[in-house]
Amino acid sequence: MTSDAELNPAAVEIGSFLPQAPDAVWRALTESDLLARWLMRPTGFAASVGTHFIFAVPTRPAGEVACEVLVATPGEQLTLGWVDLRADRPARWVVDWSIRPHGRGTRLLLTQTGFDINDRRQKMTRNAMERGWKVALSRLREVLDAQ
DSSP states (O other): OEEOTTSOTTSEEEEEEESSOHHHHHHHHHOHHHHHHHTOEEESOOSSTTOEEEEEEOSSSOEEEEEEEEEEETTTEEEEEEEETTSSSOOEEEEEEEEEEETTEEEEEEEEEOOOTTSHHHHHHHHHHHHHHHHHHHHHHHHHHHO
């Protein structure tokens, strides 16, 4: 797993090589039971453009992330509009997973955009999200390895 904040300091960009085929990675991104094992439990999710759904955030107190599927190209790209409903002033982000075949496996690039790094809170949130995504992607790797 690599990250390079120099690519775009206002975005979280994390690339990872996974030894599984792109279709296995796609299933882990789009099948609710698998998604719940490495990220959060979705309610109302379907990998179909225009679908609105909620992720349950397993915190105390519990929270919710409201999402909309913006792009869903099977085996290639999943893009979500993303709003953390716990925030006093919810920011709107875009979370994108790009899937590319690479040798016998898959190159996965996660990009989260929409941060205003001139705003101190948003910059702190961006850094916290980067750390959180690294943990989530480690769990994704574990879920894929168990398949």
